[in-house]
Amino acid sequence: MNQRSTRHLIRHAGFSLLEIAIVMIIVAILLTTIGVPLSAQVEAKRTEETRRMLEEAKEALLGFAMANGRFPCPAFANATSNSAGRESFCVAASGACAGSETQVVQTHGNCSNFYSGFLPAATLGLSSLDSEGFLVDAWNNQSNRVRYAVFGGTVGAGTFPFTSSANPTAMQLATISVLGATGTDYLQICNSGTGVTATTCGGAANTLTTKAPIVVYSLGPNAAEGATGTDESKNTDGNIVFVSHTPTAGSSNEFDDIFTWIPISTIIKKMLDAGKLP
């Protein structure tokens, strides 16, 4: 009798299958309603991490400019060769030079890849680079190397005003008055790739800014797939027109590039502070 009642008590001290099932269901409901899917959280974390990387890259670029009176040329890389994360110039003082790039700093400032290059992470002395000296964003594929473009036109009396290391520098020759003038345009950053040309955004409504000589960007999660739509294709086609907007999904015109730039006013201010302007 005694033994039977003890056994009876022990049986009641645990959870019944029903109770456990209810708890499991509640936990499942909680996870699906207030929680965000794990994969989405990972993606959000990577996006945030990449944004932080781009901000640090911009800081490094401004630091380089304050020390040297110019910005570095973009690094170059294609399927067969690359500049090992260092800035890449043309020997000739004008024109393109695909196939005969040099990593020797050229005073004239003619970069080999003004609009189709990468962040020269090795030149900037950044850490955590890939085996070839490039900075890779949080998605960590070779196709996710951080990209960088610098305005390579002429401003006032300054040729290649942001990359020339002549004395006085081309930025000084360009003068603050012209650099900061309302009519002086740099890279064209557009809200959409529709209606753009190789030189403009195709109208003020589509223009985010024309006051950015420097852009630093990541091709985002889908980098490995190549440019998937009209908008993304503008960021890899090697001209002065770029597209930046919030991410959009969709099979035809997906956009997930993470795009940042440095406005000319910030550059002028930093160069003033460093005594590199006027």
Added chain:
Amino acid sequence: MLLALGAIGVLLVTQFNIGAAQVARNRATDESLQKAAEALVAYAAGRDFSASTPKPGSLPCPDLNDDGVAEGSCGSGTGSTQQQNRLGRLPWKTLGLADLRDANGDRLWYVVSSQFKTATAAAILLNPTTGLGTITLRNSAGTVIHDGTSSNAYLGDAGGAVALVISPGAVMTRQGSMVQQDRTCSGGSCSPAGDSTGTCTSSPASLTAKCNPLNYLDIALGEDNADFVDNNTTRTGNGNGFIQGPVLVSGTLAVNDRIVAITQDRMMGAVQRRIAGEALSCLRLYAGLNRQRYPWPAPVCRQTPTNANFWSDHNSVSFGRVPDTDFDTTAGSSMALTWGTGALECNLASSTWWNDWKLHVFYAVADAYKPAATGNGGPCTTASSCLQVQDKEGNITASGKQVAVIVAGRPLNTTTPAQVRGGDNDGYASNYLEISNKSLEGLINSAPPCGTLTPAPVSTACSPLSSCNKVTSSTRQTGFNDVVVYYP
């Protein structure tokens, strides 16, 4: 039992998440506000002033129709008209920024002082002594922290703000209103039609709900953030300004606007740096064309109402203000009469902005690089032959400088005696410069012709020269606001 525990757990976790999320949102908003303020200061300091306006230090007008571009004008010179046009959105496209938003997803709002707006009338001097902010800002307890009613330059950061950047926060019901704020196209129209992300096409833009500050900015303790006064000549009404959120009125959130102010010291510090660079650029240009020798300055003590040649250079004086061309006594040493032209930029013509700043800009020439009829300037051989740079404590940090430009900040009352400007006061460097910079006046070979100043100006050279050829270069702090640049 188990269910109750679970429920408590869930409650705790969600409460914690709400708190943490709010902190993260505030941080994101504050980051956007700081970015905007930094961009505004950079824009003002780097202004293109090849034309008569704008001046260095002048800020863009706000964007009223939400197209991201600053409007071309925003009221009269005194700030007596079109108050509503100086309160709008941050002109992010004009500043070259990304589409900056607060944590709630709204674009930032922006208020610019009538004293600092673009195309400010020539009559308004935009320099550290007279270029004072006009916008009043209260903290969330209602205490004034930036006083736009005062024209006392000693106040510095406590004086009126130069500009404000505001995050409007989430939609709420304004005190005294029956309805929630409406941020749609209602009441007017948007382009594209009905698209609340488009631009407002009504005239004025504020007829459209999404471009009306009442639908973004809040009111509490009698201070309405959607309305203000900032006259720069009659300042009595300027107490009508702004109040920082969060403000709770009887336990209810009445103001959720977060505000960052750009102060006079912050703005002028950046602009002083620009002006110093401009002056140094001219001096280097001149030296490059004139055997590496710099022109004689205009003696400081000449700036008295009884003197006729305020701005003439004078031989034997190695420290003073930047003289007007022609440099008559410098030319006596077989040197040029004017700055000249060359690759380096020189903008010191008699333009509006330069007239604003002239009294604040000083320079010192090293003994080895002063005008002489023959030979090149330099080299530095002794401590006396070139300028030395020291920190605020008097430690020498650099030497061998040919020339130094010093741009004075606002007058300070933390120096002894307090700095006073205007009239005969302008004839003493000590009313503009601090620490060793005011002693540079001893860099003379013979007494400058200064008329009758009481007390008499410095008339004897300091001996040895190395005792007063020290330029103090330091960060802005209590009792010191000079900005110094030198070459090399």
